[in-house]
Amino acid sequence: MEIVFGRPKALTKVEFHYCPGCTHGIIHRLVAEIIDELAIQGKSIGIASVGCSVMAYDYFAVDMIQAAHGRAPAVATAVKRVHPESVVFSYQGDGDLAAIGTAEIVHAAARGENITVIFVNNGTYGMTSGQMAPTTLIGQKCTTCPEGRDPGRAGYPIRMSELLATLDGATYISRESVHTPARINSAKKAIRKAFEVQLRKEGFSLVEILSTCPINWGLNPVDSLKRVEDEMVPFYPLGEIKKCREV
Amino acid sequence: MDQRVVISGFGGQGIMSMAQLIVYAGMMDGKNVSWVPSYGPEMRGGTAYCNLVVSDMKIGSPVVTKPNTLIVMNLPSLIKFEKSLVPNGLLLMNSSIISQRPARNDIRPYGIKINDLAVELGNLRTANMIMLGAYVELTKAVSDDSVFASIKKVLGGAKKELVSLNIDAFKLGAKSVHAMCAKI
Amino acid sequence: MEKVLMKGNEALAESAIRAGCRYYFGYPITPQSEIPEYLSKRMPQVGGVFLQAESEVAAINMVYGAAAAGARTMTSSSSLGISLKLEGISYIAAAELPCVIVNIMRGGPGLGGIQPAQSDYFQATKGGGHGDYRLIVYAPSSVQELADMTYQAFDIADMYRNPVMILGDGLLGQMMEQVELPEFKENKLIKTADKSWAATGTKESRPPNIFNTLYLDPEKLEELNLALFEKYKAIESREVRAEEYMTADADLLLVAYGITARIVKTAIDEARKKGIKAGLMRPITLWPFPKALANQLSAQVKCILTVEMSQGQLIEDVCLAVGRRVPVHFYGRVGGMIPSVEAVYHEICRYAGMKDDALLELDAGIRYTYAEV
Ligand SMILES: Cc1ncc(C[n+]2csc(CCOP(=O)(O)OP(=O)(O)O)c2C)c(N)n1
Ligand code: SF4
Numbered sequence: 001m002e003i004v005f006g007r008p009k010a011l012t013k014v015e016f017h018y019c020p021g022c023t024h025g026i027i028h029r030l031v032a033e034i035i036d037e038l039a040i041q042g043k044s045i046g047i048a049s050v051g052c053s054v055m056a057y058d059y060f061a062v063d064m065i066q067a068a069h070g071r072a073p074a075v076a077t078a079v080k081r082v083h084p085e086s087v088v089f090s091y092q093g094d095g096d097l098a099a100i101g102t103a104e105i106v107h108a109a110a111r112g113e114n115i116t117v118i119f120v121n122n123g124t125y126g127m128t129s130g131q132m133a134p135t136t137l138i139g140q141k142c143t144t145c146p147e148g149r150d151p152g153r154a155g156y157p158i159r160m161s162e163l164l165a166t167l168d169g170a171t172y173i174s175r176e177s178v179h180t181p182a183r184i185n186s187a188k189k190a191i192r193k194a195f196e197v198q199l200r201k202e203g204f205s206l207v208e209i210l211s212t213c214p215i216n217w218g219l220n221p222v223d224s225l226k227r228v229e230d231e232m233v234p235f236y237p238l239g240e241i242k243k244c245r246e247v
Numbered sequence: 248m249d250q251r252v253v254i255s256g257f258g259g260q261g262i263m264s265m266a267q268l269i270v271y272a273g274m275m276d277g278k279n280v281s282w283v284p285s286y287g288p289e290m291r292g293g294t295a296y297c298n299l300v301v302s303d304m305k306i307g308s309p310v311v312t313k314p315n316t317l318i319v320m321n322l323p324s325l326i327k328f329e330k331s332l333v334p335n336g337l338l339l340m341n342s343s344i345i346s347q348r349p350a351r352n353d354i355r356p357y358g359i360k361i362n363d364l365a366v367e368l369g370n371l372r373t374a375n376m377i378m379l380g381a382y383v384e385l386t387k388a389v390s391d392d393s394v395f396a397s398i399k400k401v402l403g404g405a406k407k408e409l410v411s412l413n414i415d416a417f418k419l420g421a422k423s424v425h426a427m428c429a430k431i
Numbered sequence: 432m433e434k435v436l437m438k439g440n441e442a443l444a445e446s447a448i449r450a451g452c453r454y455y456f457g458y459p460i461t462p463q464s465e466i467p468e469y470l471s472k473r474m475p476q477v478g479g480v481f482l483q484a485e486s487e488v489a490a491i492n493m494v495y496g497a498a499a500a501g502a503r504t505m506t507s508s509s510s511l512g513i514s515l516k517l518e519g520i521s522y523i524a525a526a527e528l529p530c531v532i533v534n535i536m537r538g539g540p541g542l543g544g545i546q547p548a549q550s551d552y553f554q555a556t557k558g559g560g561h562g563d564y565r566l567i568v569y570a571p572s573s574v575q576e577l578a579d580m581t582y583q584a585f586d587i588a589d590m591y592r593n594p595v596m597i598l599g600d601g602l603l604g605q606m607m608e609q610v611e612l613p614e615f616k617e618n619k620l621i622k623t624a625d626k627s628w629a630a631t632g633t634k635e636s637r638p639p640n641i642f643n644t645l646y647l648d649p650e651k652l653e654e655l656n657l658a659l660f661e662k663y664k665a666i667e668s669r670e671v672r673a674e675e676y677m678t679a680d681a682d683l684l685l686v687a688y689g690i691t692a693r694i695v696k697t698a699i700d701e702a703r704k705k706g707i708k709a710g711l712m713r714p715i716t717l718w719p720f721p722k723a724l725a726n727q728l729s730a731q732v733k734c735i736l737t738v739e740m741s742q743g744q745l746i747e748d749v750c751l752a753v754g755r756r757v758p759v760h761f762y763g764r765v766g767g768m769i770p771s772v773e774a775v776y777h778e779i780c781r782y783a784g785m786k787d788d789a790l791l792e793l794d795a796g797i798r799y800t801y802a803e804v
Contacts, residue, residue, distance in 0.1 A: 306693070
């Protein structure tokens with residue numbers, strides 16, 4: 001009998017350490033499924049960032065390099081230059097990519113590095129227990145904005161995908177979400193396209209995925225999914241943001 | 248008096264706040280106190296533990312590697328820390344969920360069914376307060392009055408009923424430890 | 432003063448506010464995130480600025496700006512975050528700007544772990560960043576000292592126009608103890624501290640104040656370095672602080688700082704019960720290091736044992752201070768492990784020549800003799 005819903009080959013057998021209801025796990029699975037479907041496991045090299053997904057090196061059954069906080073795109077750049085035939089992806093949170101790593105991601109995109117970035121936006125610093133992230137919404141309470149984010153003091157949330165899309169080096173950018181089965185399907189398609197762009201050597205690709213952090217949002221898993229729909233999606237519109245050539 | 252205590256259990260069993268009440272009360276009693284939590288992501292659902300010292304003397308090491316009192320709220324904690332207890336040390340176990348006996352016979356083990364008692368009181372979350380009552384009754388490490396004052400202080404603006412529920416739980420623990428904690 | 436029960440990180444943060452610090456710039460990192468979290472709540476209450484920067488690099492440069500603008504300012508981080516601040520620290524030292532930098536150390540190298548360590552001693556005391564510069568480095572060993580030293584650090588920084596570092600560790604930052612918080616400093620008083628050198632706008636009444644660290648002419652750069660050298664010499668002669676514990680009759684000297692020193696004290700108490708004459712020198716300032724005291728104590732002891740949560744960094748300063756007068760031994764745990772009282776006690780027994788049963792099996796850790804006589 002054929003197993004239809006097995007564990008993707010590109011995932012190890014290690015059990016995820018993520019909190020109940022955290023969608024990091026779903027996103028890992030989608031990336032692994034695409035690696036399987038494109039049959040690129042043997043030539044994939046992943047770059048783990050610093051955040052809750054830091055242990056991605058335990059989960060993806062491919063060569064993995066753990067990078068300093070925010071620097072994954074720089075590490076990925078060099079790996080791709082050394083092994084142009086490999087498939088190189090980074091997996092980064094919003095603190096990692098949109099705060100400390102802003103320079104690296106902007107310049108990797110501007111150079112049109114032929115890499116794929118999986119950008120997980122949960123609007124907070126999960127790993128360090130819920131501080132404000134650059135993507136934290138106005139009014140959202142975090143441990144470093146206890147009264148809710150006040151733009152007068154802490155500025156406005158950044159729409160990273162839109163910002164990066166202005167760069168000529170960026171080929172494919174899409175914002176997705178995994179809070180419903182339909183959205184999961186769409187996210188998977190986008191991840192596939194992003195990897196295909198890299199395989200066709202067409203340049204920089206990035207998929208931003210809205211994700212939950214029930215533990216730091218102080219919500220249960222179901223309400224967290226609802227919050228993605230009700231609060232995040234209105235500010236972070238879903239869909240393809242940039243598509244150069246016939247992706 | 249020199250209480251060197253390890254309290255251990257699941258994250259969410261109220262270990263840290265129980266330990267905090269002891270040191271708070273100790274401070275009110277004029278003792279020297281220290282409180283060292285375990286920290287980090289393993290706390291999410293994993294084992295959490297806390298080292299505390301209440302002493303008449305100045306505290307040297309706040310790290311407790313050889314406790315004279317060990318309070319375990321779950322089985323993994325018993326397994327992890329039993330060895331560290333000093334000979335003739337006091338062991339307090341949550342016997343609602345630990346059915347195993349301690350392996351050593353050179354220590355003083357007490358069991359108390361804190362979960363069951365807490366459910367009887369109508370709130371499982373008071374289990375840690377029941378354990379606190381048992382601990383204070385057995386060691387007299389801090390005064391009851393200071394514990395009550397600490398409960399009021401820590402619960403801050405909380406409702407009166409919550410304060411009195413916690414004090415009731417404390418008293419229930421103090422009472423039940425004699426009644427229920429014949430040597431196992 | 433009333434005693435309160437506080438976490439080290441929070442006591443430090445409150446103390447900074449009481450010392451008149453109104454500008455804090457930081458970036459979250461365990462095990463010091465309580466500092467920015469506490470200040471995000473407190474700063475607005477006292478009319479101060481809390482700003483979560485986009486990185487440690489940005490945070491330290493915000494401190495550079497605030498200090499040059501004449502404010503009492505602070506940043507905090509842990510180990511790897513401090514590594515990122517080093518460039519800025521070098522600039523701040525070169526521009527002779529006062530500020531307080533807190534490092535609540537965790538295990539390294541690399542991303543390391545989040546448990547306590549003392550492996551940034553070299554980084555703190557020997558530069559870390561480029562160029563010849565010195566930080567005044569305080570090593571508190573209790574929550575009370577975290578509060579007190581942070582409070583004093585701002586005055587010392589202003590007095591010497593030099594960055595001051597508070598070097599703590601995850602255990603100190605996370606633990607709670609009773610603490611007497613220092614008094615609020617009068618805002619007025621702080622403002623009158625002479626900062627006529629600051630960048631405030633000339634108001635067209637004085638020549639511009641310029642903060643620059645570029646000196647293309649080597650003679651000019653040497654002048655700056657000589658001036659710094661004189662300042663550092665003055666600090667070395669005036670600001671050394673250390674604590675002695677049971678040294679009067681000691682013939683075995685332990686050297687340890689921070690939280691480790693407290694573990695050592697308890698081990699010394701145990702050893703004394705067995706008649707071993709052990710004592711402790713605890714450097715409170717790591718730079719300037721209490722060289723003279725170490726040298727003086729080395730004359731009366733048979734050997735020295737340093738205990739650290741590192742592979743051995745403080746031990747180098749001890750050796751430099753005492754020369755080859757007595758053997759200097761090392762015991763340490765690394766990677767976030769904490770030396771136990773028992774292990775330190777066993778080491779003391781070993782060097783005191785006690786044949787205790789417990790010594791047959793060595794405790795985990797690194798041990799070596801750095802300098803034979
Ligand atoms: C240089 C440096 N600064 C700070 C940290 C602490 N740190 C670890 S994870 C993290 C933020 C992670 O947030 P995000 O990227 O949003 O990922 P999430 O955990 O939410 O998935 C920070 C600040 C670090 N490891 N290195
Ligand atoms: S802290 Fe948040 S992001 Fe991290 S594993 Fe838990 S839910 Fe997920």
